[in-house]
Amino acid sequence: MATILVVGEVGPDGAITKLSTEIATAARSLGDARGLVPGASADAAARELADFLPAVEIERGVATDASASEVAAVVASAIDGVDVVVLPASPSGRDLAGVLSALTGLGVLANAVGVASGDAGPVTTHSVFGGKLITDGAFAGGRGIITVRPNTVTAEPLGTPGTVTDRSGAPVRAIAPVRLVERVAAEGAAVSIDDARIIVSGGRGVGGPEGFGLVEELAGLLGGAVGASRAAVDSGWIPYSQQIGQTGKIVKPQLYLALGISGAIQHKVGMQTAGAIVAVNRDPDAPIVDFADVVVIGDLFEVGRALADQLRARSG
Amino acid sequence: MRIVVLTKPVPDPASGAERLGQDGRLDRANSPAVVNGNDEYALEKALKLVEAAGEGEVILLTMAPANAPETMRKALAMGAHRGVLVTDPALAGSCIVATTRVLAAALATLEFDLVFAGVDTSDGFAGTVPAGVAALTGLPYLSWAADIRPDIGARTVQVDRISPTGYDVLEASMPALISGTQALGEPRYPSLKGIMAARNKELITLSLADIGIDPTTVGLSAATTTVVGQRPPAPRAATQVIRDTPDEAARQIVDFLADRRLI
Numbered sequence: 001m002a003t004i005l006v007v008g009e010v011g012p013d014g015a016i017t018k019l020s021t022e023i024a025t026a027a028r029s030l031g032d033a034r035g036l037v038p039g040a041s042a043d044a045a046a047r048e049l050a051d052f053l054p055a056v057e058i059e060r061g062v063a064t065d066a067s068a069s070e071v072a073a074v075v076a077s078a079i080d081g082v083d084v085v086v087l088p089a090s091p092s093g094r095d096l097a098g099v100l101s102a103l104t105g106l107g108v109l110a111n112a113v114g115v116a117s118g119d120a121g122p123v124t125t126h127s128v129f130g131g132k133l134i135t136d137g138a139f140a141g142g143r144g145i146i147t148v149r150p151n152t153v154t155a156e157p158l159g160t161p162g163t164v165t166d167r168s169g170a171p172v173r174a175i176a177p178v179r180l181v182e183r184v185a186a187e188g189a190a191v192s193i194d195d196a197r198i199i200v201s202g203g204r205g206v207g208g209p210e211g212f213g214l215v216e217e218l219a220g221l222l223g224g225a226v227g228a229s230r231a232a233v234d235s236g237w238i239p240y241s242q243q244i245g246q247t248g249k250i251v252k253p254q255l256y257l258a259l260g261i262s263g264a265i266q267h268k269v270g271m272q273t274a275g276a277i278v279a280v281n282r283d284p285d286a287p288i289v290d291f292a293d294v295v296v297i298g299d300l301f302e303v304g305r306a307l308a309d310q311l312r313a314r315s316g
Numbered sequence: 317m318r319i320v321v322l323t324k325p326v327p328d329p330a331s332g333a334e335r336l337g338q339d340g341r342l343d344r345a346n347s348p349a350v351v352n353g354n355d356e357y358a359l360e361k362a363l364k365l366v367e368a369a370g371e372g373e374v375i376l377l378t379m380a381p382a383n384a385p386e387t388m389r390k391a392l393a394m395g396a397h398r399g400v401l402v403t404d405p406a407l408a409g410s411c412i413v414a415t416t417r418v419l420a421a422a423l424a425t426l427e428f429d430l431v432f433a434g435v436d437t438s439d440g441f442a443g444t445v446p447a448g449v450a451a452l453t454g455l456p457y458l459s460w461a462a463d464i465r466p467d468i469g470a471r472t473v474q475v476d477r478i479s480p481t482g483y484d485v486l487e488a489s490m491p492a493l494i495s496g497t498q499a500l501g502e503p504r505y506p507s508l509k510g511i512m513a514a515r516n517k518e519l520i521t522l523s524l525a526d527i528g529i530d531p532t533t534v535g536l537s538a539a540t541t542t543v544v545g546q547r548p549p550a551p552r553a554a555t556q557v558i559r560d561t562p563d564e565a566a567r568q569i570v571d572f573l574a575d576r577r578l579i
Contacts, residue, residue, distance in 0.1 A: 012479070012480075012481070067457070068447070068459075069447060069450065069451060069457050072447075072451070073451075091459065091460050091478070091479075094436075094442070094443045094444055094447070095444075095447040095457070095459050096447075097442075097444045097447075098412075098416070098443070098444030098445060098446065098447030098448040098451070099447045099448060099450075099451040099457075101412060101413055101416065101444060101448055102413070102416050102417075102420075102447070102448030102449070102451045102452050103451055105413055105540070106413070106540065107411055107412060107413055107539070107540025107541040108412045108413075108442060108444050108540075108541065109541055110412075110440070110441065110442035110443070110444060111441055111442065123544065127549065128334075128441070129329075129334040129335070129439075130329060130334075131549060132332075132334070132548070132549070133334075133335070133336065133546055133547075133548065133549070134546065134547050134548070134549050135336070135340070135543050135545065135546045136543065136544045136545035136546070137541055137542070137543055137544065138541070138542055138544045139540060139541055139542075140539055140540050140541060140542055141540070144540060144541065147442075147444075173451070174454070175451065176450075176454055176455055176456035176457070176488065176489075176492075177456065177488065178456050178457065178458055178486050178487070178488045179486065179487045179488065180484055180485075180486060181474065181484075181485040181486065181487050182484070182485045183479065183482070183483075183484050183485075184476075184482045184483050184484070184485065185481055185482040186481065186482035186483065192480035192481060193480075194480055198578065222578075222579065230498075234502075239482075240462060240478065240497065240498065240499040241478050241479070241480065241481070241482065241483070243498070246329060246353060246438060247353050247354055247357075247497065247498040248498070250441075254576075254578060255573065255576075255578045265329065265330065265332070266329070266330075269329070275576075276572075276573075276576050276578065277552075278569055278572065278573075280565075284557075289555060289557065290555065291552055291555070292555055293552065293553060293555065293556065293572070294555070294556045294558065294568070294569060294572050295555055295556070295557050295558065296558045296559075296560075296565040296568075296569065297557065297558070297559045298558075298559070298560075298562060298565060299562070302562040303562045303565050303566055303569075305562070306562040306563045306565070306566035307566040307569055307570070309566070310563075310566050310567060310570050311570070311579065314570070314579065
């Protein structure tokens with residue numbers, strides 16, 4: 001049976017990320033999976049990941065706030081006998097994958113939206129060219145690194161939590177240091193869109209920063225995060241961290257509610273694999289009409305306020 | 317201030333002509349090539365920093381098929397000073413591992429204060445190559461840059477790295493490798509003067525032999541990953557179009573969400 005190593009990611013709050021628990025669940029379908037959580041004080045996060053994997057090691061050889069490159073150099077010391085390393089396709093997970101691949105020569109199947117066990121090792125599914133094509137990927141030698149996108153699988157804990165033990169590896173190569181000077185919280189970015197279950201997104205039609213008040217209100221009522229099209233970001237109405245699309249983030253929420261977003265290809269690339277797409281747009285010829293599940297042709301403020309009222313009534 | 321920008325020609329995402337050939341490799345012949353979008357933001361920032369420094373140059377570094385100069389001239393027309401193209405028939409079909417090694421070897425032939433790259437490319441989207449190149453060349457790696465602030469006197473550089481909830485300010489010594497995002501700023505359009513000047517700018521070509529890479533270790537035959545299948549995505553169900561009063565439209569949305577157990 002193939003040996004699978006899942007490298008968990010610790011969030012800024014010290015907890016294991018939701019995506020880490022998803023990739024742990026996916027990894028169990030590939031073979032004999034175990035986990036590694038980097039960070040000298042990653043005890044809590046490692047225990048959380050052990051709900052999803054039979055054995056988890058805390059990698060004490062890296063500092064809690066180490067860069068992804070430093071983490072990769074230590075993870076490279078832990079892959080003897082490992083067939084497949086499974087990583088989150090998060091910003092830091094991608095950095096980790098790049099360095100680990102360069103240091104070990106292992107190939108990368110990046111941004112998988114599905115993983116399965118095949119006769120000659122794992123087979124991964126990828127959505128490419130803005131979702132126009134689905135491809136299946138495999139490792140030429142059966143071994144390698146897979147990065148998995150958020151919401152690819154639903155995290156399912158084990159009946160019995162796994163063990164948590166310590167490890168203390170050394171970097172296989174010296175990594176040039178990068179210092180964290182400070183963390184800055186941006187306004188309007190309270191809930192991360194990266195692995196959000198529900199995203200309410202605003203575009204040019206929202207008309208200005210005030211208009212995002214309604215977007216935020218709906219996101220709050222639905223328990224979701226606020227996203228945006230490039231037009232809204234370029235206009236300075238909302239930070240770039242919330243941008244969805246070609247040069248922003250690729251997301252796969254269960255619900256994507258698009259307000260005043262036309263759905264041009266650059267935006268479609270970032271959200272079309274959402275479980276359900278609901279749009280409100282004035283323009284009956286907008287591209288989003290062709291690929292949403294439900295489209296309301298109308299004024300986003302009128303429809304949005306009516307929707308907010310009805311959601312409040314339901315929850316009240 | 318000397319800045320190398322890793323620049324990749326990619327099929328124009330707006331053309332709708334991106335596709336794979338029968339062998340699962342990107343068909344680069346049948347779609348117009350453009351400079352990768354995220355690379356253009358990095359290039360724009362490099363040009364601004366060199367202009368602000370009042371001295372220096374911006375050097376393009378590209379690994380691509382032999383027709384890449386057509387695309388590289390567009391980046392030279394924006395203001396880059398010269399270009400270096402690594403091209404070799406043996407490179408066709410190279411995977412991430414080989415691409416990373418080739419770019420690292422080519423970078424070692426250049427002198428620079430900073431190296432910029434787009435955070436990912438619109439054809440591959442892996443976003444792993446810049447980090448790998450930094451690891452192989454021993455450069456500090458700063459990713460997902462929304463802003464880049466070099467201090468030439470102190471030989472340090474600060475980067476605002478986008479985080480899920482804002483940004484982290486990172487600092488490293490120069491030289492360093494930085495991957496950048498759209499937040500670096502809108503790329504300029506080439507001026508007519510820039511387009512004319514680009515025709516005469518230096519664009520040199522390096523083979524694998526020039527950078528000391530064994531051709532048997534790259535290309536399709538040495539690739540670590542393969543595409544074993546391709547198909548169109550499953551079609552989405554037909555769109556339900558609602559043209560009703562706001563209250564009625566909202567009610568139908570609520571019904572849809574409840575039906576899908578989203579509320």
